[in-house]
Amino acid sequence: MSNLIEGDERDLNLALGALDPGEAAVFLDFDGTLVDLAETPDGIVVGADLPGLLTALLDRTERHAALVSGRAVPHLAGFLPDFGGLLIGGHGAEQREGDRLERHPAATGDALGRVIEATEAFAAGKAGLIVERKPTGVVLHYRRAPERAAEATAFIEEQAAAYPEFEFHAAKMAAELRPDGIGKAPAIAARMDREGWAGRTPVFLGDDATDEPALAWVAGQGGIAVKVGEGETTAPYRLADPSAVRRVLSAWITITEE
Numbered sequence: 001m002s003n004l005i006e007g008d009e010r011d012l013n014l015a016l017g018a019l020d021p022g023e024a025a026v027f028l029d030f031d032g033t034l035v036d037l038a039e040t041p042d043g044i045v046v047g048a049d050l051p052g053l054l055t056a057l058l059d060r061t062e063r064h065a066a067l068v069s070g071r072a073v074p075h076l077a078g079f080l081p082d083f084g085g086l087l088i089g090g091h092g093a094e095q096r097e098g099d100r101l102e103r104h105p106a107a108t109g110d111a112l113g114r115v116i117e118a119t120e121a122f123a124a125g126k127a128g129l130i131v132e133r134k135p136t137g138v139v140l141h142y143r144r145a146p147e148r149a150a151e152a153t154a155f156i157e158e159q160a161a162a163y164p165e166f167e168f169h170a171a172k173m174a175a176e177l178r179p180d181g182i183g184k185a186p187a188i189a190a191r192m193d194r195e196g197w198a199g200r201t202p203v204f205l206g207d208d209a210t211d212e213p214a215l216a217w218v219a220g221q222g223g224i225a226v227k228v229g230e231g232e233t234t235a236p237y238r239l240a241d242p243s244a245v246r247r248v249l250s251a252w253i254t255i256t257e258e
């Protein structure tokens, strides 16, 4: 761990220590923030400490803790079956709260089936490409075939041009189509307008370049925005990796309980 990151972790511990979890609304990205990235979407390992940490966080924030992920809600829930808080998936295109699951209308449109079919046909026979179907989009992963990055990206960009109800999204070692206009920043902003959430201090931790708009929004509201890992950011705080995230969150809810 570099001295810079150690210093950042100390600064963040101080900022969080001054915030009562009962007055916070905590939004957490998943891949690269709570769990380490893996070779394939299904290859991630959920740390043994994570389910208990999320339960404690829900408790200390009076249920104002949410996961905000690019993953589909059912996929995300499969990794964290005991998490009973708000799940925002598909980069904001899906929300599950209690028994209620809401999805962007793209999920029921004709275009989605066509783009998934076209993407699977494109990937067929191209070793290393993985197609991840989502209820509101599709991802073409090339982590196992980085030499195919340009052609995979160009293909998804072509699909976005052909289907304006979707937009291109450059992910980590992947190219994605998601509903046009969807994003974590508007999803978090909409949630913070709701009764019970409004007036709380937003906290968001994310690792991806596409988490930047949400980090900027949270920082702009006077909240605590934390970039995880390397890369440019406008977030005032940074943590090295998911284990640092879990350590800092755990310390926060423990220290502020005393």
Ligand SMILES: O=P(O)(O)OC[C@H]1O[C@H](O[C@H]2O[C@H](CO)[C@@H](O)[C@H](O)[C@H]2O)[C@H](O)[C@@H](O)[C@@H]1O
Pocket: 029, 030, 031, 032, 033, 036, 037, 038, 039, 040, 041, 042, 043, 044, 068, 069, 070, 071, 072, 132, 139, 141, 143, 171, 172, 173, 174, 208
């Ligand atoms: O918003 P997030 O929770 O960070 O989800 C972003 C995407 O994460 C997954 O893909 C990424 O992680 C994979 C597992 O580590 C990795 O193999 C891949 O290269 C990454 O792009 C997930 O598969 C996507 O659906 C999410 O949108």
